[in-house]
Amino acid sequence: MHEDQLSISTETVRELVRDQFPEWRELHVRSIRSQGTVNAIFRIGDDLAARFPLQPADVADTRRWLETEAQAARELAGCTRFPTPEPVALGDPGHGYPLPWSVQTWVSGTIATPTDPAGSIPFAHDLAEFIRDIRAIDTRGRTFSGRGRGGDLKSHDAWMEICLDKSEGLLEVPRLRLMWAELRQLPRGSSADVMTHGDLIPGNVLVAQGRLAGVLDVGGFGPADPALDLVGAWHLLDDAPRRRLREELGCDDLEWRRGKAWAFEQAMGAAWYYRESNPAMSEMGQVTLRRLIADEPVDVA
Template identity: 70%
Template structure:
């Protein structure tokens, strides 16, 4: 999926676990087939999940990032009624794998890519409860930092231009350029709140049409209050989407900024993962279709 992507085999994970955590030598190591784009994931026994970054990077910088992600996950744990994985420990490079890696508790369930909750009104209510819970957590004076989603929409212009050029043979780029032109200039008026920051189907667990848990919590932090509204288009069809909006009492500006963040994310998914992760590419297309069909005022 990425240039110079790292390969992680079960044999490598077995060796790393045995050498660095001998107390787990008796536990089986099992690879998890997933559509994730950031980590290779393996189960260690019934209680733990090992996550190995797929993109090459500096060892110290990777360790700092994993520690930051663990702290974010620790801050979120038990702060909503929905279960989340909890950080356990960090592993070190070895056995041919060049980077630090992390271990979390295992959270059972089915991801929303495998059990689509899009038509579930009950799921929409659950999602609204989650977003309210996240927003209610104290920012402790922190504000959004970095260049990712959650700050200024206009700072993504260069990335969006790349997406438009890469999508010329895939999408109606002329129409999509106009959508971005309308969305990018939406003003920011609300203060930062705490947000999950990546509420896509692969990070959401579902059971019988209800929200059952939240994964990948390492980016939990302060951001635009509209950021977690990407879930409205990534996860929900039109009817439940309006239920979510009504539950959260979103005004037009907040709702359209959420639509903008979903648009920015979806545009990158379609072309970047076209060959290497077709499920992610299809997710991007579905989200774009929902955004274009949405009749909310821009």
């Protein structure tokens, strides 16, 4: 998926586990197919998941990031009724793999897709509950301080221009260009930052029998624009469940449209960047953009 992507084999993971965590040496290790773009995932026994960063980075910086992710996971654990991964251990580089890595608890469920369980009203109810529970966690005075999604929409203009240029022949670029020109101007309003998951895409959501079974990739949990987690409305839901989500969260027009803007920004990047290397991520982006266009038609004449 990335030009400089690291590779790691199941045998290497077994050797790292045997050397660094001998208490797990008898547990079966197997690779897990994932839509994720940041980590390679391996299951250790029935209860653990090991995550290996896919792109080269400084060792100390990577360890600090993994520690930050673990702290975020600890803070979120138990704050909702929906299971989330909990940190277990940090591993060291070795056997040819150059970076620290992490071990979390395994959360059971089936990975959602852009179309399943998109039509489920009960799932929309669960998702609204999860978002409400996240928002209710005390920020302890923290505010958004990153450069990714969750702050100023206009700060993403340069990236959106790249995405629009790269999407020629794949997407309805003239229509999408006009959409971004409108969405980027949405003011923040008076709402303060709240705690957010930050990445409610299908690959991070687990389902069972049409209900929310768990939420993965919680390392980005932190303060941001309250509209940020509304990306899930567009990545995960069809029209009727999406309306139910909005009703249950009580979103006003400005917050709802800012949620559209964050979903647009994320979908634009996924659609072209992963077109060849991660078709599931690309398809997610394209499905989300079709939903956004259907909900907010733009005259390109």
